[in-house]
Amino acid sequence: MAIWQWALLALGLVWLMQSIGVWFQMRHYADVFKGITGRFQDGYVGAGHARGRLRKGTIALLVVSPDLVVQRLLLMTGRSVFTKFRREREVEGMTLAEFRAGRNPDAADSEEKAIALAIEQVDKIRSKAAAPGINQEFAAA
Incomplete structure (x- = not known):
């Protein structure tokens, strides 16, 4: 086998391992999210993420x-x-x-950005729940 064929095979194996790892991580995220929504059935859940280019990424x-x-x-x-x-x-x-009040959403830290997005999502969900007519619309369906 030529060297480029070995390199292509290695690339394919690395891609396969990454795909399997992403699948396991998505399963873990889904399990944690189901656990939270099952345990805390009232209230609001917000999720935020911040991707890091060369730094670590964060999900909140x-x-x-x-x-x-x-x-x-x-x-x-x-x-x-x-x-x-x-x-x-x-x-x-x-x-x-x-x-x-204890957060700085403009910080470069990925944790702060993810938390700010989670808070923003909670605010959006709260405003939709408080909107007039939205509960009657779901009750009629």
Whole structure:
């Protein structure tokens, strides 16, 4: 076999391993998300992500109760498909306003960007739930 054929075979194997790793990571994300939505059935869940070019990327899952208290914050930061979520216990019990005040959404840190997107998603979900007529529309269906 010529060297370019070995290189092509190696490239194919690396691509296959990456695809399998991404599949496992997506399964882990789906399992964690199902666990959160199953455990915290009331309130709001926001997810945010920030990709890093040369730095680590981050995914944030934020759970807020109906009375706007942070119930759970999970962060997954890393470059590898083996990265797992870690629970940030120090923010649990804070109000959403307190939590938001302690954040800098303009920071270059990928964790801050992901958390800012998760907060933004919670705000969007809250505004849709508070919109007049939306609950009646679903009740009629």
